Amino acid sequence: MQSFPNVEDKSTEQGFQFIFKCQICGSGFEPPFAASAAAREKAVFNKVSQFGGMFSNKASLAGAFGGQAYQTPEWSKEHDAALSKATVEAKAHFHQCPKCQKYVCDNDWRADVSLCATDAAEAKPTAAAQQQWAIPANCPKCGQPTGGGKFCNNCGAPLGPVKCGACGTENAPGAKFCSGCGAKL
Numbered sequence: 001m002q003s004f005p006n007v008e009d010k011s012t013e014q015g016f017q018f019i020f021k022c023q024i025c026g027s028g029f030e031p032p033f034a035a036s037a038a039a040r041e042k043a044v045f046n047k048v049s050q051f052g053g054m055f056s057n058k059a060s061l062a063g064a065f066g067g068q069a070y071q072t073p074e075w076s077k078e079h080d081a082a083l084s085k086a087t088v089e090a091k092a093h094f095h096q097c098p099k100c101q102k103y104v105c106d107n108d109w110r111a112d113v114s115l116c117a118t119d120a121a122e123a124k125p126t127a128a129a130q131q132q133w134a135i136p137a138n139c140p141k142c143g144q145p146t147g148g149g150k151f152c153n154n155c156g157a158p159l160g161p162v163k164c165g166a167c168g169t170e171n172a173p174g175a176k177f178c179s180g181c182g183a184k185l
Contacts, residue, residue, distance in 0.1 A: 004087045004094075004103060013075075014039050016082035020090035022105035024116060029093040029105075031086040038075040135159050140174025 008028075010017040015035040021028045094103040097116035110120035136159060138145060139152040147153030150160055161170040162185050169180030177184055 004090055006103065007083075007087070007090075009083075011079055011082075016079055016086070018083060018086045018090075020086070020094065020103075022094065022108055023102040024104050024108040024118060027105050027107065029090050031089045034082045034085075036075060036078055038072055038078060136173050 004020050006021045006023050008019040008021065010019060013036065015033055017030070017033050019028045019030045091103070094105060095109040095116070096103050097109075097119055099115055099119040102116055102118075104116045108117045110117055113120045113123060115123060135148060135150075136146060139155060139157055139159070141157035142152060142155040144152065144154040146159055151158055159173050161173060162175055163170055164178035164180060164183055164185060166183040167178060167181040169178055171179050171185060175185055
């Protein structure tokens with residue numbers, strides 16, 4: 001499984017805590033704390049050893065490392081398993097941008113283009129450039145040659161796209177009805 005690139009590990013001897021962060025704004029998701037079994041065994045070892053009782057091999061190992069369960073191989077295995085579980089949980093709260101591969105929160109995700117906000121902003125001018133309207137040779141208002149500018153040389157009518165007053169969609173010059181909502185232009 002691919003690891004989550006922006007994670008803060010707040011794990012302690014007592015258990016495992018991770019904070020996964022949006023790679024654009026830094027907002028975080030924090031799965032629930034997961035207690036360490038190695039730490040529990042260490043606590044049992046400490047209690048039992050105070051009374052001179054018997055203890056398990058794992059607790060003995062924890063005690064042999066100066067009572068620090070987080071330095072044992074068992075704790076490391078638990079840590080890796082907890083991180084894998086938390087990563088799966090965190091990925092449900094973030095979107096991975098197919099362009100830059102960043103994991104981003106809902107606030108930095110643009111569902112309309114399925115990209116992160118950064119890549120969507122860069123892609124927007126490209127999309128707008130694809131919707132350039134051709135300047136008509138003859139004016140849709142007066143029927144005379146336009147002269148190739150933004151306005152008709154004969155009557156002054158605008159020759160660029162016509163913005164719908166109802167929905168804001170840009171329509172081809174001379175359009176009588178909106179291509180977005182059907183309203184009369």
